[in-house]
């Protein structure tokens with residue numbers, strides 16, 4: 679999805695959905711109801727998943743199902759512009775397949791490339807964070823957080839179930855033009871406090887602290903419990 683410029687998205691807009699909480703948040707914000715339903719040029723959106731659980735698309739754990747039920751079934755995005763993973767493949771196969779799909783869409787001009795980083799540049803990413811500071815399926819202390827070649831990779835030992843997932847890598851997330859980070863609930867307050875404190879050291883960075891956009895805008899959307907450990911709330 680794209681941040682509207684002068685009220686209208688432009689052609690070839692690319693957006694990424696990546697979060698339970700963030701989707702619930704945007705659905706509650708009536709994105710699929712008037713006046714936004716008419717204001718947004720939904721037919722120009724191309725929708726991807728920043729991470730996905732390797733389960734059938736109709737499984738309760740599927741991020742695709744969550745997005746379909748919460749938002750996509752309610753807005754007129756052409757089905758050919760919604761890019762779900764191939765759920766018939768293994769985690770490794772699905773990650774390869776998704777990366778190949780992104781590369782083809784870059785060639786076709788649907789997804790832009792970042793001139794700064796050499797990775798794809800999505801217009802909007804709707805992300806969330808877990809209480810351990812994970813974003814997408816990039817978990818603290820897991821070697822995947824250091825992946826710097828692949829666009830999409832896979833995990834088979836996710837600490838949060840289900841264990842098998844695919845995920846965008848940090849170079850892709852950090853090439854975004856805009857990230858909307860939705861964090862709610864007291865359970866996330868510690869990670870928010872750590873992320874926004876000045877005391878980070880490179881040795882113990884949480885994934886949320888590694889989300890540093892190269893040339894983009896990062897906006898937090900929180901409720902009060904999530905920021906309850908910050909000094910100046």
Ligand SMILES: O=C1O[C@H](COP(=O)(O)O)[C@@H](O)[C@H](O)[C@H]1O
Pocket residue numbers: 696697698699700729730731741805806807808812813814815838
């Ligand atoms: O497992 C996941 O967790 C993160 C954070 O979850 P949320 O419900 O707090 O948004 C999410 O961003 C990711 O997409 C999901 O697969």
